[in-house]
Amino acid sequence: MKLTSGNILLALVIGTALLCSACTRKPASFEEKRAEMVRTQIEQRGIKHEGIKKAFLAVPREEFVIDEYKDRAYEDNEAPIGHGQSLDRPFENAIMLLALDIDPGERALEVGTGSGYLASLMAQLADEVFTIEIVPEIADMARAHIQRLGYGNIHVKTGDGFIGWPEHAPFHAIVMTASPNKVPEPLAEQLAEGGRIVLPMGGTEKFQELVLFEKKDGKLVEKTRLIPATFVPMKGKILEE
Numbered sequence: 683m684k685l686t687s688g689n690i691l692l693a694l695v696i697g698t699a700l701l702c703s704a705c706t707r708k709p710a711s712f713e714e715k716r717a718e719m720v721r722t723q724i725e726q727r728g729i730k731h732e733g734i735k736k737a738f739l740a741v742p743r744e745e746f747v748i749d750e751y752k753d754r755a756y757e758d759n760e761a762p763i764g765h766g767q768s769l770d771r772p773f774e775n776a777i778m779l780l781a782l783d784i785d786p787g788e789r790a791l792e793v794g795t796g797s798g799y800l801a802s803l804m805a806q807l808a809d810e811v812f813t814i815e816i817v818p819e820i821a822d823m824a825r826a827h828i829q830r831l832g833y834g835n836i837h838v839k840t841g842d843g844f845i846g847w848p849e850h851a852p853f854h855a856i857v858m859t860a861s862p863n864k865v866p867e868p869l870a871e872q873l874a875e876g877g878r879i880v881l882p883m884g885g886t887e888k889f890q891e892l893v894l895f896e897k898k899d900g901k902l903v904e905k906t907r908l909i910p911a912t913f914v915p916m917k918g919k920i921l922e923e
Contacts, residue, residue: 712756733806736806743756743769744756746798765819767820777892778892778908779804781892781908786809788809788854788855789808791857792812793856793859796820797820798824801838804855810837813836813837814840843916844866846868852873852877853877854874855877859882862915875898875899878896894908
């Protein structure tokens, strides 16, 4: 097409209009981003569990990441929380929750609190959540987030998750967010009969897998290998085993 002064003027007018439209368009709210995350990252990937979807809609993920990352908290990526750690991808958390199959009235244990996001999701499904963080500064951060958001059924403990939380056992569901090379025996003992435990098996290996175990007749039985995973290796007493 031959360029004329009229064509150039028309192009400038259209371009300016589009630019103004983009400038005046209202940015998506966190609620809208949260709903889009549930739709595209969870539901469209096959997780239809209504309780899990409601949990993700209820918990403000942006409150658990560093301030500079809040606007990107709902992307399909890990999200930094500070202290060199990050939240898992939302889909990974959803897979964990689906495998744990938490019912109302049940009690859950988490090993590796991080900033408290997964515990807060579990608190929407379980009666009580007990969560243990080995790094004191991170445990304090999680407590602050959880208290600010008013989740009264979450209990945070600073300590080595290897030994679990025997005073509140048995637990119907246990999840680990740090990778061991085997299931810690105290956690197996604290799991209720018929209970489920999900953990990233592999320890210091480069490639890990999220694995689901169930307790039957007092013993752990591997049920299924869920998805490949990359978690920090578990620290503390397990290194002495």
